[in-house]
Amino acid sequence: MRVKVAIVGGGPAGLYLSILLKLQDPAHDITVHERDPEGSTYGWGVTYWQGLLDRLHAHDPESARAVDAASVRWSDGVAHVRDLTTRHRGDQGHGIGRHRLLEILAARARSLGVRLHHQHEVTDAQAVADADLVVAADGVRSALRTRHADHFGTEVSVGRNSYIWLGTTKVFDAFTFAFVETDHGWIWAYGYGYSDTHSTCVVECSPETWTGLGLDRASEADGLALLEKLFADVLDGHPLIGRDRSDGGAQWLNFRTLTNRTWHRDNLVLLGDAAHTTHYSIGAGTTLALEDAIALADALSEHAALPDALAAYERDRKQALLSVQSAARYSAQWYENLPRYIHLPPERMFALLGQRHSPLLPYVPPQLYYRLDRAAGQLEPLRRLKRWLGPRLARGVHARRLESRK
Numbered sequence: 001m002r003v004k005v006a007i008v009g010g011g012p013a014g015l016y017l018s019i020l021l022k023l024q025d026p027a028h029d030i031t032v033h034e035r036d037p038e039g040s041t042y043g044w045g046v047t048y049w050q051g052l053l054d055r056l057h058a059h060d061p062e063s064a065r066a067v068d069a070a071s072v073r074w075s076d077g078v079a080h081v082r083d084l085t086t087r088h089r090g091d092q093g094h095g096i097g098r099h100r101l102l103e104i105l106a107a108r109a110r111s112l113g114v115r116l117h118h119q120h121e122v123t124d125a126q127a128v129a130d131a132d133l134v135v136a137a138d139g140v141r142s143a144l145r146t147r148h149a150d151h152f153g154t155e156v157s158v159g160r161n162s163y164i165w166l167g168t169t170k171v172f173d174a175f176t177f178a179f180v181e182t183d184h185g186w187i188w189a190y191g192y193g194y195s196d197t198h199s200t201c202v203v204e205c206s207p208e209t210w211t212g213l214g215l216d217r218a219s220e221a222d223g224l225a226l227l228e229k230l231f232a233d234v235l236d237g238h239p240l241i242g243r244d245r246s247d248g249g250a251q252w253l254n255f256r257t258l259t260n261r262t263w264h265r266d267n268l269v270l271l272g273d274a275a276h277t278t279h280y281s282i283g284a285g286t287t288l289a290l291e292d293a294i295a296l297a298d299a300l301s302e303h304a305a306l307p308d309a310l311a312a313y314e315r316d317r318k319q320a321l322l323s324v325q326s327a328a329r330y331s332a333q334w335y336e337n338l339p340r341y342i343h344l345p346p347e348r349m350f351a352l353l354g355q356r357h358s359p360l361l362p363y364v365p366p367q368l369y370y371r372l373d374r375a376a377g378q379l380e381p382l383r384r385l386k387r388w389l390g391p392r393l394a395r396g397v398h399a400r401r402l403e404s405r406k
Contacts, residue, residue, distance in 0.1 A: 009136070012102065012272075038106070045193070066108070071094040078176045079176075139274060142274035169197060170234070255279055258273070258276060259325075281334075348367070
């Protein structure tokens with residue numbers, strides 16, 4: 001059956017959904033409404049893993065091949081702690097420029113007959129009332145979701161640490177972590193390549209370090225100069241690149257974890273960051289957005305009635321997100337509690353950095369956890385003990401938090 005779909009938001013989720021729906025039925029009438037000019041996206045590079053690429057190949061080989069060809073790869077992780085360095089082999093990661101990813105998806109959507117309207121902001125579903133389905137893919141600050149926040153049950157929690165999203169011309173050959181001690185506490189960076197010429201570099205620190213270093217007051221130019229000095233050993237003389245702002249300020253943020261009690265209202269449905277966010281330290285944002293698009297397209301194909309399709313999509317994605325959201329919470333907490341781990345020998349600290357998603361780690365002394373983890377790799381009974389203890393400790397802490405709010 002031919003349907004008319006209005007997708008509000010021209011990011012990866014919205015564009016990929018438009019592609020999938022057109023592939024299901026070329027007769028579908030699909031328009032993507034994007035408030036910004038074409039090519040003006042902010043963001044450096046995004047990461048993804050082989051599992052996502054396999055799913056993209058399964059659903060649209062043509063766009064998957066283009067994404068694959070435009071990506072860079074790495075398989076090592078490197079941690080720099082003061083003047084010490086440790087390198088571990090890991091799973092193969094992929095990086096692609098956000099601008100390039102959107103170019104690929106937009107070109108593919110147009111080739112299939114999707115209409116792309118840029119500089120066209122939609123803040124009320126009534127503006128596209130003639131659509132059979134309205135998809136809010138307009139990001140964490142979604143205007144469509146905000147208009148009905150009570151219905152969706154939107155909740156936002158703000159992280160403690162400050163962070164800034166930067167680019168650099170230093171091309172990292174591995175997923176790189178750098179931890180630097182200052183007179184005001186630790187500051188650290190995550191870096192990964194996304195092209196032959198550029199990398200993403202995210203810098204994070206506690207609020208005490210942020211204010212102590214004067215980053216809360218510095219202009220963007222002065223702030224970048226200070227960060228280049230602090231991370232000189234890993235940047236090798238390359239500059240950090242910020243986001244141009246008319247007020248000259250730096251784009252420091254606190255991460256906002258967003259959840260919604262329900263993801264749909266009548267013919268309006270949430271997609272990607274409009275529905276949920278997960279902390280950037282697990283590198284899953286783009287993957288989850290594209291998986292949302294796949295799940296929504298599948299649900300619409302499998303269920304003739306729109307309410308049934310939207311309910312199935314919500315059930316599927318909420319279930320899939322449980323473990324990811326848990327991992328993201330514990331990952332963010334690991335960095336917020338960095339002093340607990342940073343004084344371990346670098347190879348042990350890096351091993352626990354790789355275990356930061358574990359619900360057991362916050363409740364076991366780090367050295368003991370490290371020894372248990374090494375032993376668990378060889379003994380199945382210890383692996384089962386870790387799997388059994390972790391969720392129970394997490395549930396107990398969650399219950400105590402709920403009780404304390406009463």
